[in-house]
Amino acid sequence: MQARDLMTEAVETVHEDDDVSDVLQQLARRDFTGFPVVDDDNRLVGVVTQRDFVELFQPKDHTVWIPIGLPPFLETLDYGIDLSWNELETELDLAKNAGKPVKKIMTRDVLTVGPDASVDDVLAILAADECDVNRVPVVEDDVVVGIVTRQDVLRALRDERNA
Secondary structure (H helix, E strand, O other): OEHHHHOEOOOOOEEOOOEHHHHHHHHHOOOOOEEEEEOOOOEEEEEEEHHHHHHHHOOHHHEEEEEEOOOOOOOOEEEEEEOOOOHHHHHHHHHHHOOOEHHHOOEOOOOOEOOOOEHHHHHHHHOOOOOOOOEEEEEEOOEEEEEEEHHHHHHHHHHHHHO
């Protein structure tokens, strides 16, 4: 079994210059959690996922670290307090980032496979703890020709066992 046997060929992509707000709206209307990002020549240049938007609208600087040292302790302990962000902050973040191109927030180092890659190659990416990806773009000459999701692999393995 190869990637071409598992992949979905009709892949929805976004352009690297698309506005963050437009891509966020597109993502909200879909049943999946990210898009491959392409350039003017339709070559894969990155991916943008829900995680990228969460990091954009929930910056890490909302946590305040307070050193506390009380006798008889010789070392201080750091306690993190999350200063929860509210709707106003979210709206301000959206307004501030709405005009940015998606290339500013996308992940550039994308793990891909070719159409002839084995199911084991795809599984190695999807199951790797350090990667934490849900989909693998299938590329040929840097152009996205398909995408394989975790669900695609599980479905194919189930069907093969049932056959």
